[in-house]
Amino acid sequence: MPLLKIEKIDKFYGTKGNITKALNHVSFQVEKGEFLGIMGSSGSGKTTLLNCIATIFHVTAGHIYLGEKDITGLKNKELARFRMENLGFVFQDFNLLDNFTLEENIGLALTMRGEAPSKVKERVTEAAKKLGITDVLRKMPAEVSGGQRQRCAAARAIINKPKLLLADEPTGALDSHSAQMLLEAFEKLNKNDQATILMVTHDVFSASYCSRILFLKDGKIFTEIRKGEKERREFFQEILDVVTLMGGDVSDAR
Numbered sequence: 001m002p003l004l005k006i007e008k009i010d011k012f013y014g015t016k017g018n019i020t021k022a023l024n025h026v027s028f029q030v031e032k033g034e035f036l037g038i039m040g041s042s043g044s045g046k047t048t049l050l051n052c053i054a055t056i057f058h059v060t061a062g063h064i065y066l067g068e069k070d071i072t073g074l075k076n077k078e079l080a081r082f083r084m085e086n087l088g089f090v091f092q093d094f095n096l097l098d099n100f101t102l103e104e105n106i107g108l109a110l111t112m113r114g115e116a117p118s119k120v121k122e123r124v125t126e127a128a129k130k131l132g133i134t135d136v137l138r139k140m141p142a143e144v145s146g147g148q149r150q151r152c153a154a155a156r157a158i159i160n161k162p163k164l165l166l167a168d169e170p171t172g173a174l175d176s177h178s179a180q181m182l183l184e185a186f187e188k189l190n191k192n193d194q195a196t197i198l199m200v201t202h203d204v205f206s207a208s209y210c211s212r213i214l215f216l217k218d219g220k221i222f223t224e225i226r227k228g229e230k231e232r233r234e235f236f237q238e239i240l241d242v243v244t245l246m247g248g249d250v251s252d253a254r
Contacts, residue, residue, distance in 0.1 A: 001067065002029035003196055004053070004164060009062030011048055022048040024219040025062070032193040035186070037201055037210035039239070041247060045219040046200045047168060053198065054087060054166050055079050065162065077175025084109070088157030088165040092172040094149040096141045102152045103128075103137040106159055108157040108179075115186065127155040130193070131185050151185060163190070171206045183209045204243060208236040215242055222246060 011023040022045045030036055040046045051057040053064060055071055064071050066086060074082055096105045104111075106241050107124040115123075128134045131151040141152070150170060157165055167186070171179035187209050189195040201207050209232070215222040223242060227235045 003032040003034075003067065004030035004071060004198075005063075005065040006049075007054060007065070009049075009059045009064065011045070011052060011057065011085055012060045012118050015163075023052070023059075024030045026216075026219070026221060027062075027086065028214060028224075030196065030198065032196055033190070035190040035197045035199070035209065035211045036197070037199050037207040037213040038216065039201060039213055039243070040216035040222070041202075044216040046216050049186055049216065050166055050168055050198065050200045053164075054089065055083060079218055084160070086163045088160065088162035090150070090154050090157050090165070090167040090170045092169040094141070094146075094153045094173075096149055096156075098141055098153060101138050101140055102133065102144065102148075105141070105152055106137075106156045108156070123159050127159045128152075130158070130189060131155045132181065145178060147174050149182055150174060150178065150182055154182065154185065158195065163196065165195055165197045167197065169201055169203075170199065171201070171203060176205075179203075179206065202238050204236060208232050213242075213247060217246055 006026055006028050008025050008027050009023055010021065010025060013020045015024055026049060026192065038046045038049060048057065052059050055074065059072050062072070071082060097108070103124055106127055107120040110120045110123060124137070125134065128137055131154050133148055133155065136148055141149050171182060174182065183206055186197055186199070191195050192241055199206070199210065207213055210227065212224060212226045214224045225238055225242060230238070
């Protein structure tokens with residue numbers, strides 16, 4: 001059974017007379033341990049798709065399954081619990097609390113759940129080690145680089161060991177070095193911990209770290225490609241070729 005199954009989902013915006021179809025009968029599956037990239041030009045539906053999977057948006061039609069659970073039928077209280085127990089989020093904006101240390105930001109969800117301080121510290125250290133930020137845990141967000149803030153956000157996202165890590169343009173606000181460090185951390189999480197990652201990106205360099213890419217165009221899946229045994233440089237070129245075919249409204253390098 002796939003970890004995630006998207007089954008003929010549609011998403012409409014607007015009212016009668018002014019309706020936009022953001023997603024049009026989209027279907028695909030994600031296996032446990034995949035690192036899936038979702039690409040497409042502005043308005044292609046990629047962020048809408050991620051938000052539907054994240055249960056932030058409700059689909060207009062179709063179904064989304066995580067394991068055997070149809071998440072499209074969940075109500076408000078069920079949704080909050082589902083997100084907390086199953087999903088991790090990394091966004092372009094770091095969304096850290098400025099008056100908390102990185103350590104406190106990472107462990108906040110566990111602290112609010114009433115976990116023992118010793119357990120919180122242990123889990124924070126474990127997550128921070130995976131993201132390479134153990135040496136800055138006691139610093140405030142303003143005292144560290146953008147890349148370190150984003151890796152803190154990623155550590156916060158994985159501390160509950162989610163079934164699915166969702167990343168929306170996670171390198172969008174980073175310089176090339178910081179972006180590479182974050183992507184290498186994602187790659188290690190994927191390979192060493194079998195973390196399942198869905199990453200929306202417009203950036204070919206970022207996408208080249210994925211194991212499979214879905215390309216959206218006008219709310220539909222245009223095509224997909226897999227990395228397989230290819231070197232990252234070769235996969236980069238293959239992604240770039242598809243992007244060029246689609247019109248090229250993405251970043252081709254950093």
